[in-house]
Amino acid sequence: MKQTVLKIHPDDSVLVALIDLEPGDRVYYDEATLLVTEAIPAKHKLAIHDLASGDAITMYGVLVGQAKQLIPAGGRLTTFNVIHATNRFDVHRSTYSWTPPAVDQWQHRSFMGYHRSDGRVGTANYWLVVPLVFCENRNIEVLQTALIDDLGYGRHRSYQHQTRELMAMVQAGRTVEDVLRADLEPTEQSSDSRRPLRLFPNVDGVKFLTHEGGCGGTRQDAQALCGLLAGYITHPNVAGATVLSLGCQNAQVGLLQDAIGERDPHFDKPLFVLEQQTIGTEESLISQALRQTFAGLMQANACVRQPAPLSKLTIGLECGGSDGFSGISANPALGHASDLLVALGGTVILAEFPELCGVEQELCDRSVDAETAGRFRDLMTTYAQRAREAGSGFDMNPSPGNIRDGLITDAMKSAGASKKGGTSPVVAVLDYPELVTKPGLNLLCTPGNDVESTTAEVASGATVVLFTTGLGTPTGNPIAPVVKIASNTTLANRMPDIIDINTGTIIDGDETIQQAGERLLEQIIGVASGIIDVAAVRHGQDDFIPWKRGVSL
Template sequence: MSTTNTVLKIHPKDNVIVALRDLEKGTKVVLNSEEYTLSDTISAKHKFATQAFKKGDAIYMYGVLVGRAKKDIAQGGLISTTNLEHDTETYAANNEKNKIEWEQPDVSKFITKTFNGYHRADGKVGTENNWLIIPLVFCQNRNVEVLKHALLEKLGFSKEQHLKLDVDALIADYKSGASTEAILNKDILKSSQHKEKNSLFPNVDGIHFLTHEGGCGGATSDSVALCHLLAGYINNPNVAGATILSLGCQHAQASILQDALNKMSPEHKKPIYVLEQQHIASEEVLLAEAVKKTFVGLIEANKNERKPAPLSKLVIGLECGGSDGFSGISANPTLGYVSDLIVALGGASVLSEFPELNGVEQEMINRCTKVENAKKFSKIMSTYNAKADALGAGFYANPSPGNIKDGLITDAIKSAGAAKKGGSSPVEDVLDYTEQVTKPGLNLLCTPGNDVESTTGLAGSGCNIILFTTGLGTPTGNPITPVVKVSTNTKLYNKMPDIIDFNAGTIIEGTTSIEEAGEQLLDFVIEVASGKLTKAKQLRQDDFIPWKRGMSL
């Protein structure tokens, strides 16, 4: 990686250079004794050509093919959607085991460190201690909402609200005849202190309600996948137990969920209460029973207290959303270094978002320690892309307007940077959606690139912490797993302090190395794993969207 204060060449093979700040047309840039005169204005995060390209020429970034010129491009010219189209190398898994040489990072600073977590009967350790209330089908959502209103305030959990809006003040002004202008100028923000501990159940971090729109209708396979996802949530070490509401006749049967959970963890010993409305006298009785059983479950959950655990008990999800042209340079490599540290310490990390590994498939295949995992990854990728392509939007269509505006102009560019979250360690396992993390080391998990669908999948496969990079800003969180938001640039960190936890923008500024930022981030992760609240948790950003395996990138 070659850099000055103004530009960056990521890999020696690259024939494009990244601008680290806005550069005017005509600016002369010197890098590695080579001088380039910009033939266009290049905004920060965007790229310019190191040579003159002819139509059809291959363009490389991160050392991999990321596209081809759609027309001639002058040396020093801006690379954009008008002159670059998506293209990637072909990939294949062979029948021979890969020879993998990996240089582990120095973990001497962390080898004796621990976090304070909740120890489960199956040997896993949670970073939170949550109770779940789950509908098996969408027609139980109303009953879940009734339970939510009945339980949260009375049990003291609603006091966790970070911000209150003083609507009463608006009502009073309206009744007194205030003008619309006065109402619009009214300050109705009333900040309240977050209550760190619930007075009734101090060892319970929260009650969470996983409402959704599935469970019946549509493809039966989606209902079965939903049951496996919900079983994964119950199996997650951050969960103490669950109350499950079922209608009775839906595709998502309680027996499917229970079978899935028993296969995931036969010795889980978590209290699970299933209430089926069609077998109960009335809705009122159903709700009363749900409240009583949940209360008893909370009493049991509260008996578990935080105790020290080695860092090998961390299962860290690796996610990005609202990405920009700095994502693959600052925040994503920082996560990659954290991933390598965790793997070296005996823990697990999980790289998801398979549409955002498009173009680096061969690298992932070459890092697989087992032939069967390489073949499984190759098959999942090709099948997923083919299905999406048949529905009118293959992996090439993944970048969002925000991605493109901030420099990620093809899916291959986005993917090559996104893959940096996975560090450099060998791939120990490849998991399809809802499959559980059972092996230490780097795992690949098939999820879509959609932020919430992917974080939902990561938690459902067992992650007890999720690290989430963003260059544009997103409030995404998860009901049961803390989501640590990492900004790619300092401007975002300063602009959105209410949603960003950690700043990797110092790497762009040259004041911090990737390794230094990674160690600082791991220290922060240890605090979160021990109970420190992330910004998403403070905001109660409990996002939960099950993936229907249709066209979702």
Template sequence: MKHIVLKVNPNDNVLVALTDLNKGEVIHYGGEDFVLSDNVQAKHKFLTQDLSKGDEVIMYGVLVGKVQEDLKKGSVLTTANLKHAALGFETSEERKTTWNTPDVSAWKDKTFKGYHRADGSVGTGNYWLVVPMVFCENRNLDVLKEALIEPLGYGRKNDYLSQADKLIAMYRTGAKPSDLLETEVFVETQSDKSNRVFPNVDGIKFLKHDGGCGGIRQDAETLCGLLAGYITHPNVAGATVLSLGCQNAQVSILQKEIAKRDANFSKPLYILEQQQVGKEADLISEALKQTMAGLAQANENVRKDAPLSKITIGLECGGSDGFSGISANPAIGYTSDLLIALGGSVILAEFPELCGVEQNLSDRCITVNEAERFSNLMRTYEQRAEEAGSGFDMNPSPGNIKDGLITDAIKSAGAAKKGGTSPVVEVLDYPEKVTKPGLNLLCTPGNDVESTTAEVGSGANVVLFTTGLGTPTGNPITPVIKISSNTALFNKMSDIIDINTGTIIEGEETIEEAGARILDYVIAVASGEIEVSAVKHGQDDFIPWKRGVSL
């Protein structure tokens, strides 16, 4: 490690500890000495100047909080002495859309191997969906899953059953609790593709959810839009839809949403309504026949070369830490800039985690109308949160705070680095579809799974997911590439992390070098050459966002 502290922006009045520092230690940085008045854990911050109560703390070059008491230079910032504060924002007539386009000559002739669809999109996977219109159909999904997954070769081999059998046998032969606890059993989970009946189909995915009825009508309509986003997604070959019949989320709404996203929709789509079919046995039998026919058709698809402009990356962070904003997030921000320069699309979401950087993003919108839409969505979202007794300032989780993200503005300023530096071409409300190459802003929650679910529904065929604490989040149809902000996490949770950017913290790699490395990895994943950890473990997280109350 070349440095033990870092100033992220020249205008900051804090330094970030890159390793644990001790009270009384003298830190030399930028030609100045700082005597630490407290112990400073790695990822946390200390002041570079004396501040009086109410003074502003600047990090990433923006306001991230105000101190609640007089503090001396070298004082560590905590939840007790720093409270969230962020700059206001307004829509300006001046657009700031110029950016330093990165050199992409190393990738200009590269392609990836994907599944070409009739609408011109290209998938990084080839999946069949089974979709319920309402939670009442979830049991039928379970029946279909049991009937299809193992026989068609999509099961996952693991040693957990053998481990349980061994422990049961030990108990039955008189083992004590301490004996059970000390037993070592190696467990390995993996997919076996050799026995697949349909080798060109990556899987059958069952989008179970708890919506479709109750709530408010807007929730049902939004759910239909999300499901339509998955059915029309380039990673999907076709779908079997199960409807009860009387629910709010009517099939007619789904069909309208499908047409909105693809006016010439031609994928195989089988719709069964239980109240029309009658007996459960008849419903399941018909669903099995139709799904098998659809799988046979989907199996005819093969990977073919496609330009990198057909890649749409969703940007996500979860279990963030104090290093996320200075390693993993800016690294994928550079990856984003590279892909956009190559004609691809990128989605930056998690609106609660853009608090404090709204002005920068608003100014980067290519039109005033887009800037106004972004501002309206942000203000409306925060107002609704406050009406519910919360607010963006309550966004950091206990894990975030423990690892250095002690205000929402600190967390947000680092999270926004995922979006790189390019102009914002369009602002979308959930669950609208990405239609333009470039950087798109999508209104979603900060919740990992809800936001990832939304980004994929809007068209992301690859997701880059940064984490400092570790999270297994995945998606049913889109590969979620996990990127650690620190090497300790990469080594500790190597079974769920794909890429390490702790190399940036350790001075072994620049942000640009890491970003380029990540783009090469994305291309390999998009081509089916690498199976990411979330896919390998069958981490099929799917949670629609409910924005309304329940009636």
């Protein structure tokens, strides 16, 4: 008989509904039987026993909420009868012991990557065109228009033919109702024969990072932006960069050069910096930028993929559009893949600090020393305090989509989100936008916002990002492939154009968490080698949002 509910941890006071449940249904767990007292949609939670007002609610073995009123056994947990609650945490002397998973079958495996002079290995080979200030965004867009299509890097999907069909309907005098009911032809895919061949076959693309920063705001904003951009310019997936500066902005060229030097004291990639107020006319600026970018692309094209051990991989762990299954399928599967990679000597980055709320004690206890645990405690405490001062505490983190699909408190969401980090020790805690330097599990302070966090993980060195989603999120990144992992089979079938891997097989009973994690690791190797082309890359989903150190959940 197919399992209908799941008790995640022996100490839990709730069950997760794996299918839609109706009043009067009987569910079975731990050799016990529970009568369902009201409709419980799949992904939502039902009480194992009566919960009185003020009673603690536990999931994953941790406190995730508190009952606001009586919730009868078999009743549904909602935002009306549950409030966010977490336990206090602090740094204690850790006795954490980790047994790495068996990795014999991958011990001698490699991926095909781009080797850089600083010893890091990229999974892609891009050229960057970067503005130091938003005033240069238009010039960046002019360069993008001049370069992309003719160099063979144009996006493969176009909806222009649908626009032409609609134009023809309007010109023919058709009604509004006709237009709304129009059965447009499917989107045409540009064939390889219709796209120009790449002039630089070893360069994966030219990427343009527009943003709204660089001036105004605080000096700290400018410093953080330069640190973030330096993370991209020195990134192993990047061969070199063209930087446009206006000249008078807060984010001065010197700040960027200092940040580059901090990350790579022996930086030797081609880097061209052009300042518009010094050069003069737009025509002169664009012409010079084009010449220098072509010269840089010629140098970048000389780099080719070569074998590298899996220990050279750096993986960013991310979730977005989470649902009530994320914490029991996609995230723990990703956690097992993370543990496998750490056991192989690789590096993983777990970010989104608002979504670690409630599991702080576990992460402190897993830290390799008191200093590491203390830094995590301090960053979490400061972030939470600033959020409260702005009137938007961590308890306000779950989105309407999260709540609709079963994640009704931030602690409940966090307890499942943290499973992406597996069980390995925390070797370092980084503040935005620091560079990761230690192999193993690293914690990076970022907001929970999908794009801000993904942007930051890549700046810290992630060469591939694994992104779990239960609702469907198209987030990508300009220079690192973002692998989309569905928590449920329904999503994977409904949005196959953005989903790369389905771990709903765990919910369906067709696969264990360990099997799914091993499958993920194989996918990582294929993506890192350039063999597997992920959906976000195919669609040109180049999301890039710097985090201004205000409150963003």
